[in-house]
Amino acid sequence: MPELPEVETFKRYIEARSLLRSIAEVEVRNPTVLGPMEPEELRRRVGGAMFLSARRHGKQLFLELSSGGWLTWHFGMTGEPVLFSNGDVPRFPRVLFRFADETLAFDDPRMLGRIGWTPTVEEFVRRKRLGPDALAITSKEFVDRFGRARGALKPALMDQHRMAGMGNIYSDEVLFQSRLDPRTGADSLDRGELEAVHRVMRRVLRMSIARGTDFSRFPRTYLLHHRRKGASCPGCGGTTETVTLGGRTTYYCPACQRPRAGGVEGRT
DNA sequence: TTTCATGTTCAGCA
DNA sequence: GTGCTGAACATGAA
Structure with a gap:
């Protein structure tokens, strides 16, 4: 589920009903999602406290603790927050934060997500x-950062160090709507492009x-x-193709997304 | 049974 | 440091 839009939606979901409620108990069912943090540390920091506010940076979510610092949530490939009462218990609850009645x-089925703690979001x-x-990135900073990328545009868009939030699906979508072949060299694009x-x-x-x-x-x-393999392009009706970039399956339409001069594929 | 999956990290190599 | 590849992590779904 989680690229930037999903995590922003998770943030709003938590803000709506999980802030300013006392956390009576923390149950860790799968310590794997705590990474190096001991379950005891999580219980100590969160037990009896409450979430004061939420922030997001890229795919990372931060929950401010009344006891100090912030809980860091990353959802990996399949994680999501679920608020429930007695009825519909989610299928793969790895850590449970119990409020009075909910x-x-x-x-997170695959447990690739992680919960941690940090003194400040900035740190x-x-x-x-x-x-x-x-x-949050400005057009100027975007041009500056991507104009200096040496490889293909697609993996650059997914590089969380260059810019945080874009993943495999939305990168493909942006390239498709920009009519650019995913292998296009980022530094081959001019400012306007x-x-x-x-x-x-x-x-x-935003959509x-x-x-x-x-x-x-x-x-x-x-x-x-x-x-899907062999699917048709919503633009021209032709057949889409896939190529592996940045270790991920990349879908694109060879007819609509033109390779251009300066593309990575022609380099030696 | 085999393959793939909206992510991150790390080792190895150019 | 930059960039690319492959593997690992862990498990469900097709």
């Missing part, structure tokens, strides 16, 4: 060397958040509805 679960962002948030990619990225991310990241409510012209 429970907030860190639900965490610095330590992980995260780039500016994809919805990079500014255009920045505008497309903002439009895609997704506005629709609650529900793909079924996205425009039918979006490529993400067609992430």
